[in-house]
Amino acid sequence: MPEKLTFDAIVVGAGPAGISAAIVMARSGLKVMLIERGRFAGSKNFFGGVLYTHALADVLPDYWERKPPFERPVTEQGYWFLSPDSVMRVMHKSQHYQKDPAESYTALRSGFDAWFAQQAVSHGALLITKTTVVDGIRDAKGRVIGVRTDRPDGDVYAPIVIVSEGVNNLLTQKLGLMKADLPPRLIALSVKEYIGLPAKEVETRFNLSGAKEGMAIDIFGDATLGLPGTAFLYTDKQGISIGVGLLLEEFVHHKLKPYEVLARFKNHPVIKPYLAGGETLEYGAHLIPEFGYDRMPDLAADGVLVAGDAAGMVDALHREGTNLAMTAGRLAGETAVEAHKRNDFSAGFLKGYRQQLESSFVLKDLKQYRRMTDFLDSTPHFMSTYVNYLNDAALRYFSAHGLPKRDMEDNIIKMLFQRRSFFGVARDMLKLLQGMRG
């Protein structure tokens, strides 16, 4: 009979949330087991690619000395509004972004997560890879006391388990922390390619002066066939990350294949030249939770805490996720450390984690944008109508030579109401405002 494997804490999933929790707990001297199903941390993970350093610094104050494998600092960012044949660009470049370390960086997760997990190991956490947690272990009173992995003799015990398994939160559901399965209306599916190009090419095409400049662009409109969703294009060291995301339901409803949506986007006359000659080095699809503040699972129960995507902590509007995950992971870790000090792992004590999240940007932001998904859901034409309108209006504006300016302006306004009634526009704007203000 093999010996019972026991740790002070178990972390399920080595993404930004889980690794942050592991670092915090290991640093406090807890015996931490960090379990990852991939071959190495990051092997299964990808994102669009912008990482925010504020949350990283909170977890690892000396992160900069530890040489994180970032791609490029983001020194210019903004939005492109695509119509089928035009683009309206709203970009922001500022001296303020030019500092070391910068506020945000583009990154590739296979490298970043592996590095980040290594920091947990150097703090004393035990990282176990190629191992999937298949269920929780509970005692007679229903308290979580460990996890079951898919390995032979694979049970492992700890008084506290931090679940940071990402969007596909099967364990969260098995533990009864989330009542229903995720509805496709509240999950986005994003497909992305990482396209390799020589650094020189990346810099010339995006007008960057060198490796210390980078661009992050979110793209709306025709990129997603006018459906509610977003696309992105970020510059990496030697390549470009490009992707598009739509609510799962849209894929199903419009019978779209994710890859085809991306292929179409890549072929857009505005986008294509940026990618020319590049080689697709990575291709993948990943879910993004958009269930928002109101449908989050319970964040704490007896012996267990949930952090990151597993709890739906994504601010899709600002494409933030990793920073919410790191912050939540850190707070979960701190809560676990405190629980050990008091030897109290009850839901009653662990609920303090949620309160801390409420007073951080994590739940404040999620609360503010709680109606964003609903807004897009109830205003499906929003992207196509207004983005196309913006482009057409710009065309009128810039090419109406010889026409009295007054007439041109009237024309532009009329164009809008030909597409949508006055009240329709008013309603859309009101809803948008509600979505943004919470």
Next chain:
Amino acid sequence: MSDTKRIWVLIEQEEGKAHPVSWELLGAAQRLAAELPGAVVEGVLLGDGVEGIAAEAYRYGATKVYLIDDPVLNVYRNAPYAYGIANLVKKYTPEIFLVGATTLGRDLASAIATRVATGLTADCTELAIDPDKHILAATRPTFGGNLMATILCKTQRPQMATVRPRVLPSPTPAETGAGELVREPLGMTEADVAVKLLKVIPTDSGEQVDIEYADVIVAGGRGLGAPEGFKLLEELAELLGGVVGASRAVVDAGWINVSRQIGQTGKTVRPKLFIAAGISGAIQHRVGITGSDFILAINSDPNAPIFSVADYGIVGDLYEVLPELINQIKAQRAGHGAPEVAHA
């Protein structure tokens, strides 16, 4: 004898039958000899009662055959073969020594090279004489066919290489040929050999498919529509002396065994002819097939990415195209002889 440069070829035989790669190598050796002043082409033959094969070797261009004929050599075993040949090498100091990259040849060549402390280039696909240095330039694929490397052996002799069967053309043998037979003793007895062959279980032609090494692969994807579609592919594969492969989509769907899966998470294949039927050609699939000599793709979608790597494409319904293909091949066969893999 000092200026004579011997180019040696191992005449590989089992059960008294020469392996055709031996003749391919004799052909190559003659081409090399033409570039190398003072070079002669000679064969090396080991076995038990195999003298008759020497005559064949003369017809393929060997001017001399070194023969070790001994009961210990009745079946191939590494130690006595390597021992015998290493002694020949030490005595006659060949300049170049070519061996077929077969199971036997690769096992043996490495042991010989180690015994005589020389360099050995494995599994070559091209041989040439470097025009400046007058040495063997042996080219081989590495990293799953992603890179070609030309290997030289500057200091040690002989320069050894194993060469893949069927990548070099097979010469037509002369009607008659004569050469000199040089007999040498083995100098080893059965008691010196640690490995004994108890028996051979012949390969059954059943499920033992080795798609990685197949010369012809007929692969199917989701475009087959149903698992029954594979029957059609099997018929075509059989006709061409090939095997059936598959995309991951149909393996995942349970239409066919995972041993047939080709691509990033399946097998990398390098057949001479790859037929892709109803496969879209996703990048994960394509990486597994780009080493193929000729890709024929059949897909109803003209924009399917498989066409970007195909040497020839047919835009159409595979259920129309494949039966027609089978018919036309059968019709042509009725006119000509039996199918065979070309030595080209």
Next chain:
Amino acid sequence: MHAIVAIKQVPDTSNVRINPETGTLIREGVPAIINPYDAHAVELAVRLKRQFGGKVTVITMGPPKASEALVECAEQGADRGILISDRKFSAADTLATSYVLARTIEALMAEGPVDLLLFGKQAIDGDTAQVGPGVATRLGLPLISYAVGVESFDPIARTGVVHRRTERGIEVLQTTLPALLTVEKEIAAIERAPLADVIRAAQYTPEVWSASEPVAFDVAKIGIKGSPTIVGKAYTPPPKKAGAAVKVAEKGVASTVTEALAKVKAAGVVKI
């Protein structure tokens, strides 16, 4: 029973990319794995250990990073891992590699008896299949390459019966021990390691041997000096250009197929 397994860490060739400008390998971002055949060799060794008792030692010559591969072997159940690593070993061809491995094995044999030496059939980065036979030759031990099964293994009587795959079928061979086997994947299916082994491995640090300690290797026989073969030139095979396509809809199925068949024949790859 003591089995020594030689393993190599290799780039996962299904992910290999080549820099088209320099013709060199882009190792960045390409995951390194245990050479697949070697992992099966480790599995066989671990199984024999479970059956007969004893221990499994895994050795590799490679850069410091290769130590990861030894840790993975420890997960599989290996007891000891030795990384033979030194700048002086770099650019070794198979002759120099087999010298280093053979001397290492000799040193281990001096510590106590060894019954079995296991190698992969070939390493997928170079596909040479030369190192195993080279080591057997240097050590003067019986060699069975392309082994697919162990029918019997008797460390007391010091004999074993091994199945070997050749073009004509399966050879059933009897050998004395110690013997050196190079193995195919069928030799032993890889089972998932128990969690406790994975935990133990995560805390295990393999030994590192240098070119001088604890074995003093002959510097003339290692690394680039000990390697008679050199890479004269490396290049990417020219990328395949998409060939023409014919449309059934335009030409009708019969003539489309005739045309395609003619193309296949013209390419001369197979006789139709």
